[in-house]
Amino acid sequence: WDCSRQVRLKVLDPKGHLTGAVTQQLAYPANDAEGNDDTHTDDEDNNPYDNPHFSVVLPFSRTSVTVDLRDKLTSEDKPGFQLPHALGANGDTVELRAHFREFTRIQLGTTWHRISDWFLWRAHMKIKRTAGKWANDGSSTAPDNAGF
Structure with a gap:
């Protein structure tokens, strides 16, 4: 089992402030079961059989709510980027357009x-x-892939 994600990336950086891999345009993989977003699973729970259920008090509430994560796969990966404030001049802009396709996959033998x-x-x-x-x-x- 695996919570996975495909990403395509468009970089709009007129002054060239970004460096490394993030400067490259990225397309979705051709293989629909291939994830290309990250190389680790630290932010995922890929075992649907061992998740707990627990109670939590929601913000601005005094009522406890039971959350049942049994039989669920979870992922908490959040995109983002930062630039050092010393870099660039006032008025400079940078935009990353990241479009995602989240999915679940299973490995049977050696094939996902x-x-x-x-x-x-x-x-x-x-x-x-x-x-x-x-x-x-x-x-x-937004919950779509518009505006790439």
Whole structure:
């Protein structure tokens, strides 16, 4: 079992402030069972048989709510990026358009098979350097792959 994700990435960095792998445009893999978002599973629980159920008090509430994670796979991977404030000039902008296809897969023998529908979502991360600091400049998320 594996909670996995495919990502495609478009970088809009007119002044070339980003470095390394994040500067490369990235397409979805051709293999629909291949994940290409990260190389670790520290932020996932891929065993649907051992998850607990527990009670939690929700913010702004005094009522305890039971959360049952048995028979569930979970993942908490959040996209993001930062630039040092010393980099760039006021008015510079950088945008990363990350589009995702979340899915569940299972390995049978040595082959992975996708066993769920896609869950599409996107994060358009926009920053602008203002008053000597990089700040959010209208970033957005949505449950679709529009606007690549």
